[in-house]
Amino acid sequence: xxxxxxxxxxxxxxxxxxxxxxxxxxxxxxxxxxxxxxxxxxxxxxxxxxxxxxxxxxxxxxxxxxxxxxxxxxxxxxxxxxxxxxxxxxxxxxxxxxxxxxxxxxxxxxxxxxxxxxxxxxxxxxxxxxxxxxxxxxxxxxxxxxxxxxxxxxxxxxxxxxxxxxxxxxxxxxxxxxxxxxxxxxxxxxxxxxxxxxxxxxxxxxxxxxxxxxxxxxxxxxxxxxxxxxxxxxxxxxxxxxxxxxxxxxxxxxxxxxxxxxxxxxxxxxxxxxxxxxxxxxxxxxxxxxxxxxxxxxxxxxxxxxxxxxxxxxxxxxxxxxxxxxxxxxxxxxxxxxxxxxxxxxxxxxxxxxxxxxxxxxxxxxxxxxxxxxxxxxxxxxxxxxxxxxxxxxxx
Amino acid sequence: xxxxxxxxxxxxxxxxxxxxxxxxxxxxxxxxxxxxxxxxxxxxxxxxxxxxxxxxxxxxxxxxxxxxxxxxxxxxxxxxxxxxxxxxxxxxxxxxxxxxxxxxxxxxxxxxxxxxxxxxxxxxxxxxxxxxxxxxxxxxxxxxxxxxxxxxxxxxxxxxxxxxx
Numbered sequence: 258x259x260x261x262x263x264x265x266x267x268x269x270x271x272x273x274x275x276x277x278x279x280x281x282x283x284x285x286x287x288x289x290x291x292x293x294x295x296x297x298x299x300x301x302x303x304x305x306x307x308x309x310x311x312x313x314x315x316x317x318x319x320x321x322x323x324x325x326x327x328x329x330x331x332x333x334x335x336x337x338x339x340x341x342x343x344x345x346x347x348x349x350x351x352x353x354x355x356x357x358x359x360x361x362x363x364x365x366x367x368x369x370x371x372x373x374x375x376x377x378x379x380x381x382x383x384x385x386x387x388x389x390x391x392x393x394x395x396x397x398x399x400x401x402x403x404x405x406x407x408x409x410x411x412x413x414x415x416x417x418x419x420x421x422x423x424x425x426x427x428x429x430x431x432x433x434x435x436x437x438x439x440x441x442x443x444x445x446x447x448x449x450x451x452x453x454x455x456x457x458x459x460x461x462x463x464x465x466x467x468x469x470x471x472x473x474x475x476x477x478x479x480x481x482x483x484x485x486x487x488x489x490x491x492x493x494x495x496x497x498x499x500x501x502x503x504x505x506x507x508x509x510x511x512x513x514x515x516x517x518x519x520x521x522x523x524x525x526x527x528x529x530x531x532x533x534x535x536x537x538x539x540x541x542x543x544x545x546x547x548x549x550x551x552x553x554x555x556x557x558x559x560x561x562x563x564x565x566x567x568x569x570x571x572x573x574x575x576x577x578x579x580x581x582x583x584x585x586x587x588x589x590x591x592x593x594x595x596x597x598x599x600x601x602x603x604x605x606x607x608x609x610x611x612x613x614x615x616x617x618x619x620x621x622x623x624x625x626x627x628x629x630x631x632x633x634x635x636x637x638x639x640x641x642x643x644x645x646x647x648x649x650x651x652x653x
Numbered sequence: 654x655x656x657x658x659x660x661x662x663x664x665x666x667x668x669x670x671x672x673x674x675x676x677x678x679x680x681x682x683x684x685x686x687x688x689x690x691x692x693x694x695x696x697x698x699x700x701x702x703x704x705x706x707x708x709x710x711x712x713x714x715x716x717x718x719x720x721x722x723x724x725x726x727x728x729x730x731x732x733x734x735x736x737x738x739x740x741x742x743x744x745x746x747x748x749x750x751x752x753x754x755x756x757x758x759x760x761x762x763x764x765x766x767x768x769x770x771x772x773x774x775x776x777x778x779x780x781x782x783x784x785x786x787x788x789x790x791x792x793x794x795x796x797x798x799x800x801x802x803x804x805x806x807x808x809x810x811x812x813x814x815x816x817x818x
Contacts, residue, residue, distance in 0.1 A: 312800060343801045
């Protein structure tokens with residue numbers, strides 16, 4: 258019996274080892290716990306720095322793209338716009354310095370709507386009109402507290418990037434405005450080779466104002482917008498249409514006028530070669546809708562039209578949200594020619610910048626808008642540096 | 654008869670080990686929860702402030718146009734709601750527990766001289782003071798997250814002129 262007892266007691270050292278097993282399991286558990294802690298703290302910090310970096314890059318890219326003006330001054334202004342940002346990282350404690358910030362400018366290789374085909378350089382060279390995209394990259398390095406235990410580096414670089422571009426705007430808000438200015442001459446094409454505009458601007462000057470709704474009594478050329486009056490002798494015709502049928506071509510009810518102007522809603526498709534059937538519409542209702550539309554624009558600057566005596570024209574530095582910059586069909590006017598035997602034939606589409614206030618005062622007052630360039634609607638072209646409608650937006 | 658004594662000793666050491674481990678485990682789990690939750694809420698605040706700043710940069714600002722640069726209360730309220738609720742009006746769900754619009758600060762900055770000193774040039778949106786309550790501990794963030802963005806919106810002045818309201 259005693260022998261058996263002694264035998265049992267000798268087996269005790271094996272049970273003594275189980276106590277160490279608990280500690281070993283705890284140690285292994287702690288290892289995992291540190292991993293969890295690392296995930297919570299280090300990865301959490303990475304996410305926050307990513308959010309802060311992305312916000313900085315987004316805002317920097319937009320403000321930089323807005324500063325581009327086709328000159329070296331625009332490049333400098335774009336860099337300054339990014340570096341002037343006071344937004345910080347790591348819980349708002351550290352500044353984005355030059356060492357962790359890159360501002361690059363992109364040249365579009367094709368008429369891209371996304372800047373995706375752009376080639377970027379931090380040191381652009383002339384001609385600066387080619388640069389229509391800005392890429393801002395920030396690379397802050399976040400210190401790691403726990404993760405290095407598992408073999409990762411002591412810092413983790415968190416890259417955030419944003420691209421903003423001056424993007425060709427082919428169809429602002431989806432449709433055309435229900436007004437139609439007169440082309441001073443058709444654009445040159447395969448069938449029209451003489452008496453035409455080889456620059457594709459319908460004989461108009463970028464930055465100059467033209468009428469999109471003409472008055473009943475032209476009074477010679479006294480009641481004409483500056484661009485029509487000064488550089489287009491033909492704008493002195495006998496008005497053969499009547500009443501308010503002088504430029505407006507959509508539905509006539511007051512609510513429909515509002516829809517057509519405020520929402521650029523079209524009730525029928527419109528293509529080059531179509532003949533516009535202008536309609537009666539309350540001039541007061543049209544003025545109200547136009548003024549309401551322009552009031553929604555974030556750019557309320559009253560730009561002044563350039564004078565035709567100082568070509569080449571330059572479009573105003575409009576930076577709004579396209580409530581004022583609209584696309585209208587340009588028509589052949591009340592005149593006929595071999596190429597366009599029917600009056601009021603749609604020759605193409607163009608962008609115009611509306612003024613901020615239209616009134617019906619004076620009865621014979623024309624409504625004018627600044628010509629911004631041939632629209633890219635329905636065709637190619639419109640890369641930065643070429644006439645057209647553009648808008649600044651984030652593309653990445 | 655030494656065996657019962659040894660068994661009693663093992664039971665005690667298990668208790669001690671459990672107490673030690675439970676302390677470490679509880680502390681570690683609590684820490685993980687606390688840091689994780691605080692990071693999560695702070696990240697929500699960063700997102701909210703960013704949305705508010707982007708809205709603030711485009712929303713209309715009107716003032717007296719007399720050279721002063723106040724932050725219009727209706728404008729500030731809309732931005733505060735955008736940060737807290739994601740909408741310009743008062744909502745029901747906040748981005749962070751118990752966050753109120755009054756804890757969000759909106760400041761319009763102007764530049765220029767004369768009446769032009771009333772035209773906004775930038776807007777700063779920040780959480781002025783908010784306690785992130787992680788149950789076991791509370792972390793109060795003061796004047797952060799903060800975001801300043803150039804003002805791109807429509808400005809109008811009751812003083813008339815080119816920017817008349």
